[in-house]
Structures are given as C-alpha cells and as structure tokens.
Amino acid sequence: MSVFVLRRLLTLLATLVGASLIIFLVLDALPGNAAQMLMGADASPDAVRALTIKLGLDQPLAVRYVQWIKGLAVGDLGNSYVYGTPVGSLIAERLVLTIPLAIMAMTITVTLALAAGIYTAANHNRLGDVGVMSLTQVGIALPNFWFAILLVLLFSVRLQWLSAGGFAGWEDGIWPGIKSLLLPAISLAVVQAAILARVTRSAVLEVLREDFVRTARAKGLGKREVLWSHVLRNAMIPVMTVMGLQFANLLAGTIVIENVFYLPGLGRLIFQSIANRDLIVVRNCVMLLAAMVVIVNFVVDVLYAFIDPRIKVHDL
Amino acid sequence: MAERSNMPLIEVENLGVRLNTSRGPAQAVRGVSFALKRGETLGLVGESGCGKSVTALSLMGLLPDSAVVTGSIKLEGDELVGLADADYCRLRGNRISMIFQEPMTALNPMHTIGNQVAEPLRRHKKFSAAQARKEAIALLDRVGLPDPARRVDAYPHQFSGGQRQRITIAMALACEPDLLIADEPTTALDVTIQGQILDLIADLVEERGMSMILISHDLGVIAENVQRMMVMYGGTVVESGPTDEVFRRMGHPYTQGLFRARPKLGARKGTRLKTISGTVPELADLPSGCTFSDRCPLVIDQCRAALPPMVDVGPGHLARCIRTDVSMAERVGALTA
Numbered sequence: 001m002s003v004f005v006l007r008r009l010l011t012l013l014a015t016l017v018g019a020s021l022i023i024f025l026v027l028d029a030l031p032g033n034a035a036q037m038l039m040g041a042d043a044s045p046d047a048v049r050a051l052t053i054k055l056g057l058d059q060p061l062a063v064r065y066v067q068w069i070k071g072l073a074v075g076d077l078g079n080s081y082v083y084g085t086p087v088g089s090l091i092a093e094r095l096v097l098t099i100p101l102a103i104m105a106m107t108i109t110v111t112l113a114l115a116a117g118i119y120t121a122a123n124h125n126r127l128g129d130v131g132v133m134s135l136t137q138v139g140i141a142l143p144n145f146w147f148a149i150l151l152v153l154l155f156s157v158r159l160q161w162l163s164a165g166g167f168a169g170w171e172d173g174i175w176p177g178i179k180s181l182l183l184p185a186i187s188l189a190v191v192q193a194a195i196l197a198r199v200t201r202s203a204v205l206e207v208l209r210e211d212f213v214r215t216a217r218a219k220g221l222g223k224r225e226v227l228w229s230h231v232l233r234n235a236m237i238p239v240m241t242v243m244g245l246q247f248a249n250l251l252a253g254t255i256v257i258e259n260v261f262y263l264p265g266l267g268r269l270i271f272q273s274i275a276n277r278d279l280i281v282v283r284n285c286v287m288l289l290a291a292m293v294v295i296v297n298f299v300v301d302v303l304y305a306f307i308d309p310r311i312k313v314h315d316l
Numbered sequence: 317m318a319e320r321s322n323m324p325l326i327e328v329e330n331l332g333v334r335l336n337t338s339r340g341p342a343q344a345v346r347g348v349s350f351a352l353k354r355g356e357t358l359g360l361v362g363e364s365g366c367g368k369s370v371t372a373l374s375l376m377g378l379l380p381d382s383a384v385v386t387g388s389i390k391l392e393g394d395e396l397v398g399l400a401d402a403d404y405c406r407l408r409g410n411r412i413s414m415i416f417q418e419p420m421t422a423l424n425p426m427h428t429i430g431n432q433v434a435e436p437l438r439r440h441k442k443f444s445a446a447q448a449r450k451e452a453i454a455l456l457d458r459v460g461l462p463d464p465a466r467r468v469d470a471y472p473h474q475f476s477g478g479q480r481q482r483i484t485i486a487m488a489l490a491c492e493p494d495l496l497i498a499d500e501p502t503t504a505l506d507v508t509i510q511g512q513i514l515d516l517i518a519d520l521v522e523e524r525g526m527s528m529i530l531i532s533h534d535l536g537v538i539a540e541n542v543q544r545m546m547v548m549y550g551g552t553v554v555e556s557g558p559t560d561e562v563f564r565r566m567g568h569p570y571t572q573g574l575f576r577a578r579p580k581l582g583a584r585k586g587t588r589l590k591t592i593s594g595t596v597p598e599l600a601d602l603p604s605g606c607t608f609s610d611r612c613p614l615v616i617d618q619c620r621a622a623l624p625p626m627v628d629v630g631p632g633h634l635a636r637c638i639r640t641d642v643s644m645a646e647r648v649g650a651l652t653a
Contacts, residue, residue, distance in 0.1 A: 211421035217378055218416075219409035219436045219487065222402065233426045309471040310425060 004305055012298045019290040020072075024065050027283050033057075034081050037277040055081065072287070082278045090269065091285060097167050098266040101181050101188075102250035108189035109196055109246060116193070117200025117239075122227055124205060133201070139194025148187035148260045155183060165262035184261045188254060192246045199242045203235035210234070236307050244300035248293040323393055324351035325494055325527050326375070332386040333370050333379065333551075335599070342599035344370045345551045347623075348387075354494065357521060357528045359542035359559065361535060361574070365596050367551040368531045372497045375529070376414055377404040391495075410440040413488035415517075417500040419480035423472035429456070429483050430468035436490045455486040459516060478509035485516065492524055499531045514541055535574060539563055544632075547571045550597055550607030552623065557633030565649045567635030570608045572648040606636070614639045 035051040036043070052058050056067070071077055077087035116136065120129040156164035162183055168176035207213065208231055216226045255267030266285060273281040305311045333345040345367040352358055360368040373379050375389060377399065389396040391411065396404070408414075416422045423432060433455055434448035443451065449468065456464035459482040472480055481501060488496060498517060502510035518541055521528045530542050538545050539559060546556040547568065555568040566572045573592040594611035597603065603610045605620035612619065618638060626634040629644060637643060 211416060211418055212424040214378060215416060215422045215484065215487070216424065216435075217408065218376060218414045220405045220407070220439055221409075221435070222405050230424050230427070234424070308426060310473045 004311070005302060008298055008301050012294050015294050016291060019294070020069065020287055021065075023283055023286050023290065024068065027279050027286075028061060028064075030279070034277050034279055038081055068283070072284075077284045078280050080273075080278055080281050082273075082276045082281075087281050087284050090281060091266070091288060094264060094266045094269045096170060097181070097263055098251060098254070100177065101185055101254065101263070101265065102247060104178070104181055104185035105188040105192070105250050106243070106247050108185055109192045110243065112189065112193035113196030113200055114239075116197035118204060118227070118232070120197070120201045121204035121208065122224070124208075129201075133198070136194040136197050139190055140198075142191055142194075144187050144191050145256045145260050147190055148183065148257055151183045151187055152260075165260070167263050181263075184254075184257050184263060187257055187260075188250060192250075196239065196242055196246065200235070200239050203238045204231055207231045207234040233307060237304060240300055240303055240307075244296050248296045251292045251296075252289040324390075325354045325356075325392060327351040327390040327393075328371075328375070328388070329390075330387040331371065331374060331389065332384075333367075333374050334384040334386075335370070335380070336382045337600055339598060339600040343551055343602070344599050345374070348546075348548075348553055350546060350553075350556070352495070352527050352529070354527055355525050356544065357530065357542040359538035359545040360529060360531045360548060361533065361538050361545060362548035363533060363596050365599065366548040367599075368548050369499055370551075371548070372414065372499050372529065372531055375495075375497060376408060376412060377401070378408075378414075406440070409436040409488070409493070410491045411493050412495045412497065413491070413493040414497040414499065415481070415484055415488050415501045418504050419477050419484055420504065422484050423480055425472055428469045428471055429475070432472075433483065433487045433490060436487065440491045451490070452486070455490055456483065458520075459483070459486045459489075460512075461486070477505055478513065481505060481509075481513055482516070485513075485520070489520060489524070492526075494527060496521065496526050496528045497531070498528060500533070501530075502537070503532070503534075510537075517541075535578060547574070550602050551599060552607055552636065553626075554608060554637070555633075555635045556626075557630065561630050561633045563649050565630065565644060565647055567629040567633065567640050567644055568608075568637050569612050569614050569639075569643050571635075572643065573611075575648060606638075614642055 033048070033052070035048050035055060035057060039048050039051060056064065059067075068078075075088060077091070079085060080087055080090055083090065116132050120132045123129045152164045155162045163180060166180060168180040170177045204227075208227075213226055213230060216230045217223070221229070251266070253267070254265060255271055257263075258265040258267045266289075270282060270285045273279075273285065328351070329349050331345055331348040332343065335342055335344045348367075348371055350358065360371065362368050370379065374383075374385050375396070377396065379385065385397050387397065391407065396407075423429065430449055430452045433452040434443070434445075437443045437448040437451055438445070453464045453468050456468060461467065461479060461482050467474075472483070475483065481504075485501075496517075501517065502513050505513060514537065517528070517530075520526070528542070530538065532538055542559055544557065545559045545562055546553045547562075547570065548554065549570050555562060555566070555571045562571065566575055570592070573590075576590040577592060579589055592611055597607070597610060603620065605622055606612070606615075606624050609615045609619045616639065624636050624638045626636050627638075627640060629635050629640050635643075
C-alpha cells in the first residue's frame with residue numbers, strides 16, 4: 001500500500017513540474033508586455049523600461065522560472081502587477097468561496113446521482129428507470145447558466161427566499177455563506193448529477209450481470225442485499241473516476257455560474273487577470289488549478305486501492 | 317400423506333420453463349419430471365443449450381424475472397414454483413446450494429474469501445462474526461485449502477482456479493444443505509484438478525448424506541459420480557435410468573451418439589472422431605415431434621408427428637424414442653466397448 005502511494009506521489013510531483021514548465025513558457029510567449037499595459041499606451045519608453053526592471057521582467061527566462069518555483073516552495077507568489085497586493089492573499093480571498101462552492105455542488109451531485117443511478121439500475125427497464133433516465137437526458141441538455149437564471153427567477157424573484165447574487169462571506173457565521181452559495185451550487189450540480197447518474201446506472205448494471213452476483217443470490221441474499229453488499233463496491237471505480245473529473249472541473253470551470261451570480265470566485269479572478277495582462281496572477285492561478293486537478297486524481301487513485309484489493313498487487 | 321421418510325427430498329413434475337431469448341420466447345425446458353431421495357445422486361447430461369442449466373436454475377429459483385415456470389417442484393412436499401423471493405432466500409444456500417461452472421468469476425473480487433464463506437452462516441444460522449469466521453476456517457480446511465487460518469483474509473485473486481472452486485464448494489456446504497446442485501463444476505479447470513475436485517465433491521456428498529444433482533456434458537464424469545442419470549436434448553429428457561443400466565445398454569439414438577463421439581484411448585492415428593451430424597437446434601425453433609429428429613440417423617415420419625413418450629427399456633430405464641427396437645438392436649454401451 002505504501003509503495004503504491006509513494007509511486008503515485010512521485011508521478012504527482014513529476015506532473016506538477018511538467019505543468020509548471022508549460023504554464024510558464026506559454027504565458028511568457030504571449031504577446032503583450034505587462035509593464036506597457038500597466039503604464040498605458042502613452043507612457044515614455046524610459047518609464048516602461050524602468051518598470052520592466054522593477055518587475056524583474058528583464059531577467060533571463062530560466063532565472064525567472066527558478067525564482068517563481070522558489071517562491072512557490074515558500075508560499076511567496078509575488079505581487080499582482082495591477083493591484084500591487086500579494087498574489088497569495090488575492091487567491092486565498094477567492095478560494096474561501098470557490099472551495100466551499102465546489103464541495104457543496106459535489107455533495108449535491110453525488111447525492112442525486114447515486115440515488116438516481118442505483119434506483120434506475122435496480123429497476124432496470126421499468127417505468128421508474130425510463131422516467132428518471134429521461135430526466136437525466138434533459139439534465140445533460142440544460143445549459144447550467146440558463147438553469148441558474150430559472151432558479152433565480154423562482155427562488156429569488158418570485159419566492160424571495162434567497163438572494164439573486166453576491167457572496168455573504170463567512171464572517172456572520174456559516175449559514176449566510178451557505179445560503180448565498182446554494183443556488184449556484186444547485187445550478188452546477190444538476191448537469192453533473194445527470195451525467196454521473198448515467199455513469200452510476202451503467203456501472204451498476206454491468207456488475208449486476210457478473211457471475212458473483214448469482215453466487216450471492218445462490219447463498220440466499222435478497223436482490224437488495226446483493227446490490228448493497230456485493231454490487232455497489234464493484235461499481236464504484238468508474239463512478240469515482242468521473243466524480244474526480246467533475247470535482248476538478250468545479251474548482252476550475254465555474255466562471256459562467258460565477259458571472260451569473262456575481263460571485264468573486266477563482267474563475268472571475270483569472271478572467272479579470274487575463275483581461276488586465278496581470279500575468280503573475282494568471283500564472284499562479286493556473287498553476288493552482290493544475291495542482292488541484294492532479295491532487296484530486298491522486299486522491300481518486302488512492303481511493304481505488306482502498307476499494308479494490310486487486311489494485312495494490314497489480315499496479316505496483 | 318406419505319411418511320416423511322418415504323417422501324422424496326425433491327420432486328419435479330412436468331417442469332416447463334419459457335425464456336425470453338434474443339430470438340423471441342423459447343421453451344427452454346418442457347415436461348421434465350424426476351424425484352430424488354435423500355442421499356441420492358442424479359446426473360444431467362447434454363450439450364450446451366439442452367436445458368440442463370435452466371433446469372438447475374429453476375430449482376434454485378434463480379431464473380430471470382421474465383422466465384415463466386410451469387409444473388411443480390416440491391422440496392419435501394412444499395411447492396417451490398411461485399414461491400415469493402423472500403421465502404426462496406431462506407432455502408437458497410441453506411437447504412439447496414449450488415456450485416457454478418466458472419470459479420474465476422463466481423467469487424466477489426472485493427470481499428475476502430472468509431467473509432464470502434461466512435456469509436450464508438451469518439445469514440441462515442445467525443452465527444456471530446467470530447463464530448462464522450471460525451466455521452469458515454474449518455470449512456476451508458475441509459475442502460483442502462492449504463493454511464486456511466492464515467488465508468481466510470485473502471482475496472479471490474490470490475488463489476488459483478482449483479482453489480477458488482474449493483472455496484465455492486466450502487461456501488455451498490456452509491449450511492449443510494439437503495441438496496447440492498453442481499453445474500459443470502470442473503469444466504473450467506485443468507484436467508489434473510478436475511479429478512481432485514470431483515473426488516472432493518463425492519466425499520462430501522457421502523459424508524454429509526446430501527443429495528446431489530451433477531450437471532455435465534462429460535459422460536465420463538457422469539458415469540463415475542452419480543447413481544442415476546438423465547440425458548437432455550432440446551429441453552426434454554430423452555433418456556433416464558440408473559447410471560449402470562444406461563451405460564450398459566443405451567436406448568436413445570442421441571445418448572448413443574454422445575457415447576460414440578467421445579475420444580477413445582488407443583484409437584489408430586488418423587481415425588476421425590465420430591460426431592453427431594448437424595447442430596443443436598435453437599430453442600426458439602425446435603423441430604416438431606421428437607426434438608432430436610433432425611439429427612437422428614433412425615428418423616422416420618412418425619418421429620416428427622408428436623413428441624414420443626418415454627418407454628421402458630430396462631429396469632428403471634426409460635427412453636423417449638419410438639424406434640428403440642432398432643436403436644437397441646445394435647448394442648451401444650459399456651458392454652460393447
């Protein structure tokens with residue numbers, strides 16, 4: 001087990017180094033000089049040059065890369081070109097929204113999807129199965145921002161239960177924060193839950209055809225007991241793979257929903273920084289997202305080994 | 317009512333099973349009747365698709381929901397056809413157990429073998445976890461798994477095919493069932509292991525006084541392991557009787573064909589194996605009359621008119637053929653071999 005984890009950790013580190021190189025090189029190759037952008041088009045060349053030196057942009061590529069990595073290692077991400085404040089605290093401000101939002105959306109996704117997936121598989125080809133599967137088809141077809149607007153119309157405009165946008169923060173306790181993230185989380189969860197429910201259903205159906213299910217029935221277990229004690233654990237591997245991808249996606253790809261609800265999340269920070277050529281913020285945000293995706297995948301890999309005893313032996 | 321001791325353990329009467337296949341509904345089993353006393357052993361022989369496994373699964377009540385079962389299956393006088401699944405669950409693994417063909421896939425890869433063997437004990441006998449584990453180790457020891465106390469917590473992928481079949485046997489025997497159904501228990505195993513597993517099953521059946529239904533396509537396996545046998549073809553029983561009697565002098569052209577088709581030791585090099593011409597008919601389009609009529613060398617028009625009745629051809633020995641006078645004139649069986 002420990003060897004398995006160690007190997008996966010090494011892969012994780014190697015992936016992060018590769019990602020950092022690509023991010024650094026691509027952003028460096030982008031046209032547009034940060035100093036020029038900051039000073040405006042009318043700035044004198046001397047002033048621009050002075051700022052370039054002040055920002056350290058005149059140094060060779062390799063030196064700047066090493067400086068960045070050293071900074072990452074000690075948690076010093078440098079200062080934003082635009083705001084002048086530390087990038088670390090800029091990102092941290094956004095993460096207190098993005099991470100709880102992702103967790104809430106994922107919780108809703110998993111709850112809905114597992115319930116629907118298991119229910120439909122257990123009632124394969126019956127009315128309930130067809131009904132729920134048609135619903136998931138609709139769910140997949142829904143654009144989430146459109147669904148978000150419908151939710152706002154219903155819960156904010158008509159019923160006035162929840163606010164239409166903005167983030168209350170966590171200063172006044174947990175509840176106001178959760179309340180302001182509820183509609184965004186539901187909008188994000190619905191489409192994902194539809195996909196995950198279908199994955200769950202097909203995974204469960206596949207396992208239900210296995211010989212050991214018949215063996216378990218031959219031992220006297222009822223259909224439901226077989227489902228819970230023998231089938232689900234076997235069906236979890238493909239389900240968890242998709243769950244991992246979805247969670248990574250929730251951390252990185254929620255910009256549209258953030259815009260609909262006017263939430264100051266990580267997606268909006270990246271979007272604004274790109275518009276402002278605040279490349280140092282962009283670089284660190286993208287690196288953070290890459291790291292989160294890699295870490296989520298690592299966690300999923302380790303969970304595989306927990307679920308499936310065969311992985312410890314075969315994947316060494 | 318007959319006395320309990322005289323009552324057959326299992327009594328099947330006019331069993332019919334209708335399955336929904338990809339080619340439409342098909343009568344997979346029809347008119348199968350037999351009775352089995354406590355401690356008796358019965359063999360079911362036939363090619364794949366002849367209905368022997370469907371017969372076994374209908375005894376277990378494990379056919380797909382869409383299957384229609386007609387006729388009667390009685391376990392010590394209690395009707396099993398139409399029994400609610402919850403009631404059937406109390407019998408399965410407890411009074412009737414089954415061993416399957418594929419040991420590689422019959423065990424759950426995610427559970428330890430100890431838990432899988434203990435499962436029926438905990439369920440039917442309400443053993444505590446510790447009791448069930450102890451009993452599981454004893455069972456694994458009895459079926460000849462080496463070092464069971466240590467390996468009880470291992471997973472199925474850590475065992476060979478033969479060992480896994482021993483584990484499924486331990487599982488099936490856990491609650492000391494009255495009836496053991498073994499569906500091709502050695503077909504997927506190496507030849508060297510086959511004999512060991514069959515000997516183990518035979519020992520256990522004898523030791524615990526169980527009845528057994530052994531399903532096989534292999535006449536040799538049947539000849540050595542059961543007291544009575546039934547030959548199935550196209551969903552019907554074409555010949556039945558005491559194993560010695562049937563092998564002494566076979567009555568049905570199909571049984572004779574199976575017997576002739578087996579490879580023989582000492583045959584001259586280049587001798588072709590005898591085969592039964594034609595192929596097994598799809599259950600969805602069986603010929604009318606005798607199910608074997610399309611492939612039978614002795615077929616006459618009358619064979620296709622109606623399903624022939626079972627006729628007596630010896631002590632307790634029946635064959636579903638109207639031409640036994642011709643088929644049995646040429647003696648086919650162990651006596652002539």
